[in-house]
Amino acid sequence: MADSAQAQKLVYLVTGGCGFLGEHVVRMLLQREPRLGELRVFDLHLGPWLEELKTGPVRVTAIQGDVTQAHEVAAAVAGAHVVIHTAGLVDVFGRASPKTIHEVNVQGTRNVIEACVQTGTRFLVYTSSMEVVGPNTKGHPFYRGNEDTPYEAVHRHPYPCSKALAEWLMGLLVCGGLPLVTCALRPTGIYGEGHQIMRDFYRQGLRLGGRLFRAIPASVEHGRVYVGNVAWMHVLAARELERRAARMGGQVYFCYDGSPYKSYEDFNMEFLGPCGLRLVGTRPLVPYWLLVFLAALNVLLQWLLRPLLLYAPLLNPYTLAMANTTFTVSTDKAQRHFGYEPLFSWEDSRTRTILWVQATGGSAQ
Numbered sequence: 001m002a003d004s005a006q007a008q009k010l011v012y013l014v015t016g017g018c019g020f021l022g023e024h025v026v027r028m029l030l031q032r033e034p035r036l037g038e039l040r041v042f043d044l045h046l047g048p049w050l051e052e053l054k055t056g057p058v059r060v061t062a063i064q065g066d067v068t069q070a071h072e073v074a075a076a077v078a079g080a081h082v083v084i085h086t087a088g089l090v091d092v093f094g095r096a097s098p099k100t101i102h103e104v105n106v107q108g109t110r111n112v113i114e115a116c117v118q119t120g121t122r123f124l125v126y127t128s129s130m131e132v133v134g135p136n137t138k139g140h141p142f143y144r145g146n147e148d149t150p151y152e153a154v155h156r157h158p159y160p161c162s163k164a165l166a167e168w169l170m171g172l173l174v175c176g177g178l179p180l181v182t183c184a185l186r187p188t189g190i191y192g193e194g195h196q197i198m199r200d201f202y203r204q205g206l207r208l209g210g211r212l213f214r215a216i217p218a219s220v221e222h223g224r225v226y227v228g229n230v231a232w233m234h235v236l237a238a239r240e241l242e243r244r245a246a247r248m249g250g251q252v253y254f255c256y257d258g259s260p261y262k263s264y265e266d267f268n269m270e271f272l273g274p275c276g277l278r279l280v281g282t283r284p285l286v287p288y289w290l291l292v293f294l295a296a297l298n299v300l301l302q303w304l305l306r307p308l309l310l311y312a313p314l315l316n317p318y319t320l321a322m323a324n325t326t327f328t329v330s331t332d333k334a335q336r337h338f339g340y341e342p343l344f345s346w347e348d349s350r351t352r353t354i355l356w357v358q359a360t361g362g363s364a365q
């Protein structure tokens with residue numbers, strides 16, 4: 001936006017703005033984007049909390065819509081200066097069909113890109129995922145790698161396949177020489193206020209008398225990043241895309257912060273411990289072969305029960321492989337390319353998450 005229009009107010013659109021990450025992006029934009037004139041929040045399911053935002057100085061427009069419907073996306077995008085595309089179907093539990101995952105994550109992203117091109121939106125930030133890289137189907141560790149670390153990315157599961165394809169679509173734009181400037185952000189496992197799986201583990205621990213049982217070796221590192229920092233990274237990337245288009249256009253960035261490297265379960269205990277839970281065992285209490293068997297059994301049960309009900313437990317061969325394969329990132333690319341520094345320290349992130357688990361973990365909210 002030209003110098004003469006320095007004071008110009010911008011229209012932002014956040015797809016999936018009522019999801020776990022999307023809500024944080026929406027709130028972060030309102031707090032930290034001084035040039036924000038209108039904020040459009042596009043989601044399949046609108047949250048009631050949006051109402052309270054409508055009384056503030058920035059115009060907040062809630063748009064109930066479906067990213068798989070090109071005309072709905074085009075109508076929402078028209079006139080937006082910047083789009084942050086977080087909408088996605090996050091399903092590694094077999095709740096949705098592979099076709100639906102593809103439609104939302106790939107076709108939905110294609111619709112967003114095409115709408116930007118058609119309506120003249122110039123800046124698009126896409127929420128990708130660590131899963132675009134791995135862990136791969138061979139279980140190779142990715143130990144504190146960065147965006148350039150060689151790794152054999154092999155996907156079979158519909159979710160990572162869809163995220164990889166969608167990110168690839170973003171890259172195509174650069175090759176096509178279109179005026180649209182994009183970048184993709186790849187969070188590792190996001191945690192923080194609103195993280196459903198964390199709450200599920202908390203409730204499970206309460207049901208088990210305040211205990212959780214170790215299933216994964218403590219030595220397996222799983223990358224995690226605080227939702228507030230992921231949101232901040234989106235807001236900053238969106239802001240800087242214009243000024244640093246040549247450097248950032250077509251780039252991918254892992255999302256990172258000061259969260260410690262730990263196993264999935266030990267990391268969760270950073271929050272669940274202060275909420276009164278205990279992780280039993282210094283080593284996995286269940287032999288790995290039994291976990292593999294239970295995971296396979298869950299797949300069979302899911303298939304058998306499908307005509308009657310949706311059985312989608314946390315444990316399946318894919319989630320077991322995810323939790324049991326080291327995948328952590330160590331990079332400063334976002335800092336070098338657009339000056340990203342985490343907004344929340346590890347201590348802040350931890351405290352905020354603990355307070356949230358304590359406040360809502362036991363309730364039906």
Ligand SMILES: NC(=O)C1=CN([C@@H]2O[C@H](COP(=O)(O)OP(=O)(O)OC[C@H]3O[C@@H](n4cnc5c(N)ncnc54)[C@H](O)[C@@H]3O)[C@@H](O)[C@H]2O)C=CC1
Pocket residue numbers: 015016017018019020021022042043044045065066067068085086087088089090104108127128129130163186187188189190191
């Ligand atoms: N949760 C995590 O650990 C990670 C998430 N991601 C990515 O971050 C993004 C956000 O994920 P979360 O906030 O965790 O998920 P979420 O499920 O909480 O949020 C996704 C939002 O997208 C909306 N949505 C789904 N289908 C839609 C459709 N057809 N049209 C319009 N809106 C639709 C949902 O209603 C929801 O509000 C996703 O793209 C996901 O792939 C990436 C890495 C890690």
Ligand SMILES: C[C@@H](CO)CCC[C@@H](C)[C@H]1CC[C@H]2[C@@H]3[C@H](O)CC4=CC(=O)CC[C@]4(C)[C@H]3CC[C@]12C
Pocket residue numbers: 090092128129130131188189190197215216222264265314315318319320322323
């Ligand atoms: C074997 C169980 C013993 O306690 C633990 C099972 C945990 C799993 C449900 C999670 C382990 C790793 C998680 C995934 C990971 O953080 C990366 C992700 C990236 C995304 O883009 C979406 C979410 C997820 C797939 C995340 C989902 C939950 C796990 C598989």
